[in-house]
Amino acid sequence: MAFDADEEILQDFVVEAGEILEKLSEQLVDLEQNPDDSDLLNAIFRGFHTVKGGAGFLQLEALVNCCHSAENVFDTLRNHKRKVDSELMDVVLEALDHVNAMFDQVRNREELTPAPDSLIVSLDALAEPASESPVAQPAAPVSAEPVADGDDGGYITDDEFEQLLDALHDGAPGAGPAQTESSSEPAPTGADQGADAGAGDDITDDEFEALLDQLHGKGQFAGAPASEDAAGSSASAPESVPASAGQPAQAGGDDLITDDEFEKLLDELHGKGGGPTGADTAKAEPEPAASAPAPEPKQPEPKKAEPATPAPEPKPAAKSAAPARDAAPAAETTVRVDTKRLDDIMNMVGELVLVRNRLQRLGADSEDEHMHKAVSNLDVVTTDLQAAVMQTRMQPIKKVFGRFPRVVRDLARSLKKEVNLVMHGEETDLDKNLVEALSDPLVHLVRNSVDHGIEAPEVREKAGKPRQGTVTLSAEQEGDHILLAIEDDGAGMDPEVLRRKAVEKGIYEQDAADRLTDNECFNLIFAAGFSTKEQISDVSGRGVGMDVVKTKIGQLNGQISIVSELGKGSRIIIKVPLTLAIMPTLMIMLGEQSFALPLVNVVEIFHLDLTKTNIVDGRECIVVRDKVFPLFHIKRWLVKGAAGNAEPENAHVVIVAMGTKQVGFVVDQLVGQEEVVIKPLGRALQGTPGMAGATITGDGRIALIIDVPSLLQHYS
Known part of the structure; x- marks a missing residue:
């Protein structure tokens, strides 16, 4: 391994390959749904090819081998020699898992664990054409207008390209296509021909141009200025074969071609690449060239493109060779910051x-x-x-959403269900810390929708639904909060079943369970140890996942709620702040001490006559607009010595919400709204129940920030 390589080059590879591998997972699942999408096939091929090229530059042989085998499979697929099916995708996705594992080892500077030999053998088998019937490879590329062929979109394979090069050098002067096409071009001198025949390594500019004409149609690359300058340029740049392909560059009297012209040539040979991917496609081509006697003209391409894969920095050096052409190079618009x-x-x-x-x-x-x-x-x-x-x-939530097509696909196959995942609002931005923190809760919720929500295809058919269920994952910004929703069109939840389970597990007495509203029943699934599954599986049934979800969302100062309709499906809604660093709060006073209530939890505030409260199930409650709210004197919990003091007849009440549950907090004084910076508590106070941290208020005091769910869980 070459971890002793330039650290900057290694970092460039980690960044670029990481982005490509993130996309590949989503693209592979899309391909299974759209097996005939040639653009998608080419994009996946280029993805594996680019990662292979960068890994090869860093001498990461195990990663190169796995990517190379996967790349060969997609070369076969895009040439229509094999069809995409679920079994093939299982093998390719397993290969991607191993590539990701090796990539993580590269990122951590660890020794690579190669993919199993059995997997490489399976990939190599899938790279073979599905039909054993011979394919007339030489005929396709030398046809007059291969671009018009609708089967391959104008692309040629590496082997076909090699055979065309061989035709120019293998002593077949009368072998028509090359000679016939080149006859209309300015003929090379006898000395040039003799030199080429003797060397067997280089071809002249005219021969290379004739080759391009055979591939893409007459005159597509050969312009009038190019033919006038061909003789003068060939002597000065014998190694720059690609320069003659981009003849517009020579019209300016220069041997070099611009990056855009070079990219265009590579796109024509290997499919639309665009950007650095196209250059990467050219980079790793020396492998097929090693098996052919005269593919030397391909060498300049890797030389020019090689640094582009792992290290974009050397690219300006190539531009500096042609200052006349790039008088004003574009400045970099991004910078990487820790x-x-x-x-x-x-x-x-x-x-x-x-x-x-x-x-x-x-x-x-x-x-x-x-x-x-x-x-x-x-x-x-x-x-x-x-x-x-x-x-x-800020980062787009797509960094989280991108993993779900694979999660849903694998889980649906293991459960023998048909599930379609729909995603909306992937470009919604939120704090990077939240992006990382939301990853696990969302995985739990999506898996829960597929496992509990979506029925088996036969059951859906009997209910008059399509065999394929739909899970919808959406995100949108609402003020200074993000709303996330996970919705399915499955069986929905039965409140009666949830009530019965709550009584069986001792969470509620029968009388209390009967009084629960449907929404309160739905929220029972977040209770620790609660599950409606009769049998425990490796997916669900232990009653742990949803409890973890609620705890995690609560730690993020967020809320989670459920809406469900039996037979129609369920919708889980999560509301989290845009950032965790600065929080809008409602400042309150309890005695002489300041406290901050997160504004996300505050529903309403009013003045109350405390003599008009009621007792329900042994708990003090108030009735506001025909709704009953439990009432808590949090001063008794949080202020020392306050429990024995006489209660005032009037007080301010703040209604706070946690999911669908709402309660009233009695406070002494309302100070107002204030944005606060959350500071962690010191060692002596860490873990204090009901406290999320501390802050300094505008009047210079220290105020404790209340963690509403933790406060109620501990004291009530």
Whole structure:
């Protein structure tokens, strides 16, 4: 392995290959649904080819071998010599798993674990044509207009390209197509022909152009300026064979071709690549060239494109060879920044927010007009800076969604179900920490929809539904929150079954269970150890997954709720803040101590006569607009010595929500809304029930941030 290679080159490979492998998982599942999509086949082929090229540059042989075998399979598929089916996709997806595992080892600088020999053998077998009937390879590429052939879209295989090159050098001067096509071009001199015949390694510019004419039609690459300058340029650039292919470059009196012209040539030979992928396609071509006697003209292509796969940085060096052409090279518009540095900047912005809050409080007490103006300007600048820094931490939720096509596909096959996954809002941005934190809960919920929600195809048919079920995953931004929804058109939930299970497991007495609303019944699935499955499987049945989901969403200051209709399906909705770094809160006072309630939990606030409360099931409650809310005096829990004090007759009540459950908190004083920066508690206070952290308020005090779910779970 070449982990001692330039660290920058290795990092470039990790970044580029990581993006390609993320796409491949989704593309492979799409291919199974659309097996005749030639663009998708070519994209997957180029993906494996690019990763192979970068791994080869770093001498990662195990990764090269696995990618090469997978690449051969897709070369066979895109040439219509085999059809895509589920069994083939099982093998290819297994290969992708091993490629991902090796890629993780590369990222961690560990020794690579090669893919099993049996897998490589299976891939090599799938790379063979499905039919044993011989394919007349030489005939296709030398036809007059191969581009018009609808079967292969104008693409040729590497073997066909090699045979065309051999035809130019193997002493078949009368072998018509090459000679006939080139007869209309300016003939090379006798000295040139003799040199080519003797060397057997190089072809002239005219011969290469004639070869392109045979592949893509007469005159597509040969322009008038090109033929005038051919003789002069061939002597000065014997190695730059691709330069003659891009003749427009020579019209300017230069041997070199631009990157765009080089990419266009590669796209024509290997299928539309676009961007660096096209260059990568050319990079790894020396392998078939090694088996042919005279494929030397292919060598300049890898030389030019090779650095592009693992290291985009050398590319400007190639441009500098032609300063006249690229007078104003485009400046780089992106830069890679360590996430720790972004976190540090975010922390400093948080401190600036605290200073702003303090100055706003001081400015409110001042009558100085200039002071008010300065504080107002500081407020605007701080808000804009905060938004800009938060934007740098944002990532599209597609980074999470991209794994679900594979999850759904594999689970549906193991359960013998037919499931279609639909995704909306993949470009919705949210904080990178949230993207990582939401990954596991969403996997649980999607697997739950496929396992519990979607019925078997036969059951769906009997119910008058299509055999294939649908799971919809969507994301959208709503103010300063993100709404995520997982919906299925399956069996839905039966509230009566959930009530019965709750009684069986001792969660509720029968009387209390009978009083539960349907929504409260649906939320029972989040209780620890609760499951409606009669048999435990490796997918579900232990009653752990949904409890973990609710706990995790609660830690993210989010809410989760369920809507379901028996026979129609279920919809799970998650609401989480855009960022975890700065939180809007409602500041309250309990005695002389300040506390912050996350605004996401606050539903409404009102003034209450505490003498008009009721007792239900031994718990103090209030009735507001015909709705009953349990009432909690949190001052008794959080302020020392408050339990024995006489209660006032009137107080402020804050209604807070957790999912579909709502309760009332009695507080002494409402201070107002304030954005706070969450600071972790010190070692002595870590793990304090009901506390999510601390912050510094605008008046300079320290306020504890209340974790509503944890508070109620511990004290109530």
